[in-house]
Amino acid sequence: MPRHETQYDVVVAGGGAGGVGAALGAARAGARVALVEKYGFLGGAATNAQVLAYCGFFHQGADPVQAVAGAGEIVLDEMRRLGVACTPYHSPTTGNWIVLLDPERLKIALDRVLMAHGVDVFLHSRVAAASRTAERVESVTVAGMDGRFRLIAESFVDASGDANLALVLGQPMRLGDGEGRIQAYSMPIRVSGLAADTAIDRARMIRAIELFNTRSPHRIDRTDGGIYTRVPASSDFWWLVIDRAMPDLSSQSFTRAEQTGREMALLLVDVLRETVPGFEGAWLAQTGPQIGVRETRHPAARYEIGHGDVIRGRLREDGVARAAWPIELHSEAGRPIYEQVGGKGYYHIPLDALHARGIENLWYAGRVIGADPRAYGSIRVMGTAFASGDAAGVAAALTARTGAAPDAGPVRAVLQDLGALI
Numbered sequence: 005m006p007r008h009e010t011q012y013d014v015v016v017a018g019g020g021a022g023g024v025g026a027a028l029g030a031a032r033a034g035a036r037v038a039l040v041e042k043y044g045f046l047g048g049a050a051t052n053a054q055v056l057a058y059c060g061f062f063h064q065g066a067d068p069v070q071a072v073a074g075a076g077e078i079v080l081d082e083m084r085r086l087g088v089a090c091t092p093y094h095s096p097t098t099g100n101w102i103v104l105l106d107p108e109r110l111k112i113a114l115d116r117v118l119m120a121h122g123v124d125v126f127l128h129s130r131v132a133a134a135s136r137t138a139e140r141v142e143s144v145t146v147a148g149m150d151g152r153f154r155l156i157a158e159s160f161v162d163a164s165g166d167a168n169l170a171l172v173l174g175q176p177m178r179l180g181d182g183e184g185r186i187q188a189y190s191m192p193i194r195v196s197g198l199a200a201d202t203a204i205d206r207a208r209m210i211r212a213i214e215l216f217n218t219r220s221p222h223r224i225d226r227t228d229g230g231i232y233t234r235v236p237a238s239s240d241f242w243w244l245v246i247d248r249a250m251p252d253l254s255s256q257s258f259t260r261a262e263q264t265g266r267e268m269a270l271l272l273v274d275v276l277r278e279t280v281p282g283f284e285g286a287w288l289a290q291t292g293p294q295i296g297v298r299e300t301r302h303p304a305a306r307y308e309i310g311h312g313d314v315i316r317g318r319l320r321e322d323g324v325a326r327a328a329w330p331i332e333l334h335s336e337a338g339r340p341i342y343e344q345v346g347g348k349g350y351y352h353i354p355l356d357a358l359h360a361r362g363i364e365n366l367w368y369a370g371r372v373i374g375a376d377p378r379a380y381g382s383i384r385v386m387g388t389a390f391a392s393g394d395a396a397g398v399a400a401a402l403t404a405r406t407g408a409a410p411d412a413g414p415v416r417a418v419l420q421d422l423g424a425l426i
């Protein structure tokens with residue numbers, strides 16, 4: 005039995021971009037908010053899997069046109085106060101605008117913004133169970149460091165990336181693309197020990213991968229050399245080149261992916277040290293904390309954003325957030341496929357894509373929102389997750405206030421007052 009109970013207006017499961025956006029949206033809309041995160045820090049994939057850049061804050065194109073403000077902008081401003089420039093960077097590899105991150109300062113920025121907005125954060129705490137009636141969630145049971153406790157609320161947001169709250173509520177799910185295919189997982193690595201002035205020559209990196217493939221039982225399929233950058237404020241080298249196909253979501257498959265990824269990373273750095281000028285003194289500074297998870301399961305929402313919505317750049321009266329990142333699919337490990345957003349360069353996320361099918365007071369934020377398998381390749385990035393989170397948080401706060409899920413109109417009005425772009 006849980007040891008104690010606490011009452012909130014809104015409980016958010018997960019502290020990635022979606023969860024932080026939701027907590028900020030709900031708190032700024034006047035709700036008393038708790039956020040539960042299983043790691044000892046916030047940030048989601050940005051801090052638990054070394055995903056070092058925020059995508060989705062800007063449209064594609066020659067100039068950086070902002071698509072996300074509100075909660076996302078609050079986080080960028082806090083990072084700027086901590087000395088991280090957060091200026092839009094035009095990626096020569098993909099042609100998109102991104103914001104490069106410093107993961108340690110990001111963790112602190114997220115702590116500070118949630119503290120400043122009065123959000124009660126529970127770290128090292130996992131949403132493990134939930135109780136519900138036919139149409140409403142009543143509480144979540146949290147497994148914390150000192151046992152189990154219950155958080156009761158009027159409204160809930162699942163921002164766990166893996167739909168863990170919806171899962172324990174028994175919500176219907178689609179696994180991956182619904183036909184058994186899950187997007188590839190990747191293990192970004194951080195390499196230390198390079199001279200700051202080492203120029204990275206892509207042709208040499210490609211040759212290093214070829215040599216690696218002759219020595220390793222596990223292939224690297226990124227024949228273009230992958231994506232790399234220097235870690236901001238350091239001379240460390242960050243490389244996204246190790247991809248793993250994931251057959252299912254079993255603990256055994258995750259264990260194999262983590263273990264294999266680490267073995268590959270170690271050998272890869274050995275090969276760099278041996279063959280690439282400037283890397284003679286390099287060492288593997290970090291994998292993880294965990295492998296990067298692109299996709300798991302998708303809980304049933306009242307609307308699924310479709311491929312056509314993205315490529316037409318569909319704008320709608322019930323839109324509550326903008327999404328501007330192109331479709332980026334990793335159906336095959338190491339071979340991403342891109343498709344551009346049409347129309348004005350962004351499309352709307354409608355309120356119903358954030359609303360659980362059949363459960364009045366459950367909202368989705370981040371990569372669990374309703375999207376078909378191709379649209380998912382666009383909505384899942386972190387800039388967009390802040391925006392869907394902001395909207396889900398406001399919707400949850402309004403649900404808590406009135407007892408009923410709001411229409412899009414009031415949600416849009418509050419978001420606009422809070423500076424979000426719709």
Ligand SMILES: Cc1cc2nc3c(=O)[nH]c(=O)nc-3n(C[C@H](O)[C@H](O)[C@H](O)COP(=O)(O)OP(=O)(O)OC[C@H]3O[C@@H](n4cnc5c(N)ncnc54)[C@H](O)[C@@H]3O)c2cc1C
Nearest residue numbers: 018020021022042048049059131165296297370371384386
């Ligand atoms: C290799 C890789 C590269 C990527 N590249 C980029 C990129 O460059 N830029 C970009 O913007 N996006 C990128 N993405 C996509 C992006 O990182 C994710 O889609 C995004 O992080 C989704 O945000 P989220 O908040 O929905 O989920 P997540 O970031 O996954 O956060 C979910 C949070 O919920 C927590 N959680 C889960 N279950 C529970 C539970 N039961 N109780 C409590 N807490 C729980 C997790 O610990 C986590 O902190 C990449 C993804 C991968 C894997």
